[in-house]
Amino acid sequence: MPNLKVVQVVKRFGPVGGMERYVWELSHELAARGVEIVILCEKAYESPAPNFPIRVICLGETRPKPRWISMLRFSRRVTQAVNAHGLTSDNGWVIHSHERTGVHQVTTFHGPPMASVKERQTFWFLSPRLVVWLFLERRELLRPDSHVLPNSLLIKNKLLGYYSHIKFGDVAWPGVHVPKGPRIEAGVPGSDVVFVGREYRRKGLETLILALEHLRQTRKVTLAIVGAEQDARLEWLIRGRGWINNISWVSDLRISDYGKVLVHPAEDEPYGMAIAEAAAQGLACVVSDQCGAKDHIKSVRVVPLDASVETWATAIDMGLDAEQLEPAPFTWPDLADVCIKEYQGVIRRLPTS
Known part of the structure; x- marks a missing residue:
């Protein structure tokens, strides 16, 4: 996949959680297709698999709590790193964020929207924590010239209820690995x-x-x-x-x-x-x-x-x-197809010099 250069932004790089594994698998699948990949993270919990050209830039850990302050600091470091390492659109890079950042052209939204707090708490605006989270969320979702890839239709519909002007790309469902080989006994016989x-x-x-x-x-x-x-x-x-x-x-x-x-x-x-x-x-x-x-x-x-x-x-x-149907899983290569289509759209929208 010539001419594609993509930055993946995630606080924790490695298969250490649901979202983190999503970024891990996507990055490896893209790299296997020749996409140049840079990871911006706080910390890498595992090195990329051998023979995959993935460059990891660790920005240093922030104090994990309060989480809203930690995310603010991480976002600031991402912005600084993008400029310091020349990872800008002027240099042909596409930034794909999975966090609450503000320098991306593509963002995958992995969780329920924080905006729902307005329905649950009358005086939400008196909480610095909620005000900051809502600012970060709104900035991520409504950034000009960026597209949002929700990870499910459920999330897309929830987002539409709060942010009607979002520019959506395709749903970026998580993939799975199709297991190979026969089923093995797991040492817990009789589990139904x-x-x-x-x-x-x-x-x-x-x-x-x-x-x-x-x-x-x-x-x-x-x-x-x-x-x-x-x-x-x-x-x-x-x-x-x-x-x-x-x-x-x-x-x-x-x-x-x-x-x-x-x-x-x-x-x-x-x-x-x-x-x-x-x-x-x-x-x-x-x-x-x-x-x-x-x-x-x-x-x-x-x-x-x-x-x-x-x-x-x-x-x-x-x-x-029930008789189980033959599975037809959505795989990590399928996810990579969705994302590559979005990246190519970003490149086409970039101003020509």
Whole structure:
């Protein structure tokens, strides 16, 4: 891919979180196609894979809290680095940000909009923290001559409710790796349902446990919890429930090794990488209507977030008995295609000398 030079902006570079893995995979896929890649980050948690021409510029860590001050400082350092290293549009660079910065032509929006706070808090404007976050968000989304790539239709529709003048590009769904080779035994035999997620409260683990308690009145089912934060609340939830396997975390996680159905009753999930990965591995998925992946992966069973425990139990029961459709995943190369199309549009819009 000659003549394309792209800066990816992310605070933490490396596969250390959902958004961070998104940038990691996208950067490697672009580099594999010959795109010149520079990463601007606070810290690199892992070096780029060998033989990938990815240049990483670490700007130094800011104090992580308060987060709004940390983001302000990071944004300022990004602006300074862009100018100091000549990474400007005048030199043919396209800046693709994944953070609340102000020097980009493309930004991927990964989370729910902060603007919703205006509906929840009457006196939001008295909080310096909220005022700054809203400023950063508005600047990122409404920057002249820039396009927003939402990571799901759910996020796009939420953004439209607050910022009607956004210039959108295509939806930049996260990709997945299609697993190769046969399924392996994971050391947790008998697991029927699997739950994946560190923030288990937001992702609805308690709803799932209640639903399975109801389902177990008519059917023996077991649950594997993978990657949940190990705290006193989780310990209380699983105490006395011998049908739950609690697995702290697994590197190179293959969800299909841990269950037949993934259940994700999340309260607010902009996308839901675990859903996409499970579907790509052939699992049935039962998810809440607040998961962005529901608009992308047509095989999932969608349950209203406020549905009864009985409704959730019925959906899980049907998922356990369903014949799984042949997966047709959206891959990281597919994401790279979306982004390259956007970058080429940026280049065409640049003024000619």
